[in-house]
Amino acid sequence: xxxxxxxxxxxxxxxxxxxxxxxxxxxxxxxxxxxxxxxxxxxxxxxxxxxxxxxxxxxxxxxxxxxxxxxxxxxxxxxxxxxxxxxxxxxxxxxxxxxxxxxxxxxxxxxxxxxxxxxxxxxxxxxxxxxxxxxxxxxxxxxxxxxxxxxxxxxxxxxxxxxxxxxxxxxxxxxxxxxxxxxxxxxxxxxxxxxxxxxxxxxxxxxxxxxxxx
Numbered sequence: 001x002x003x004x005x006x007x008x009x010x011x012x013x014x015x016x017x018x019x020x021x022x023x024x025x026x027x028x029x030x031x032x033x034x035x036x037x038x039x040x041x042x043x044x045x046x047x048x049x050x051x052x053x054x055x056x057x058x059x060x061x062x063x064x065x066x067x068x069x070x071x072x073x074x075x076x077x078x079x080x081x082x083x084x085x086x087x088x089x090x091x092x093x094x095x096x097x098x099x100x101x102x103x104x105x106x107x108x109x110x111x112x113x114x115x116x117x118x119x120x121x122x123x124x125x126x127x128x129x130x131x132x133x134x135x136x137x138x139x140x141x142x143x144x145x146x147x148x149x150x151x152x153x154x155x156x157x158x159x160x161x162x163x164x165x166x167x168x169x170x171x172x173x174x175x176x177x178x179x180x181x182x183x184x185x186x187x188x189x190x191x192x193x194x195x196x197x198x199x200x201x202x203x204x205x206x207x208x209x210x211x212x213x214x
Contacts, residue, residue: 033133
């Protein structure tokens with residue numbers, strides 16, 4: 001149990017002052033993503049369930065159910081297990097009513113089950129233990145040497161399809177040209193300018209010759 005608590009606190013890849021922490025998941029490779037445990041069987045609402053931890057490792061579900069019957073009618077129980085079928089020391093209990101859940105928390109918390117004090121709480125995911133994610137492999141997992149070259153593909157002997165596409169006929173007719181020229185109706189302006197009469201008279205010649213006095 002102490003080993004499992006150390007695993008929950010530090011994870012499979014952390015190290016403390018006493019050296020590397022060993023856990024049951026340490027052989028799965030470093031870098032495995034950890035997710036909360038997913039219940040596999042129990043399907044009832046969370047308001048009618050209790051989360052119980054600090055259970056004995058060798059506890060059977062029948063003994064677990066019989067012990068929780070002291071609080072009311074137990075409709076289902078599930079013990080959390082790792083992929084190898086080993087107990088994780090915790091589980092869920094489903095009662096027939098919400099009042100029985102409150103009674104179980106009040107009366108069965110810190111009760112003795114096969115010599116161990118169990119802890120009874122309301123069902124919340126934050127209490128679930130972290131387990132490796134089974135949906136995806138570890139990023140550091142060694143898959144061995146790469147595979148050899150692929151076998152050559154058989155020759156492609158598919159005959160070409162005949163080209164039977166016919167060109168579309170060109171049926172577009174040109175639009176008729178119906179635009180008429182505009183008539184030219186501009187009239188010339190009449191020329192009404194009158195010529196001015198010439199009334200200039202010549203100046204009379206009145207210059208007298210100068211007398212010769214030499």
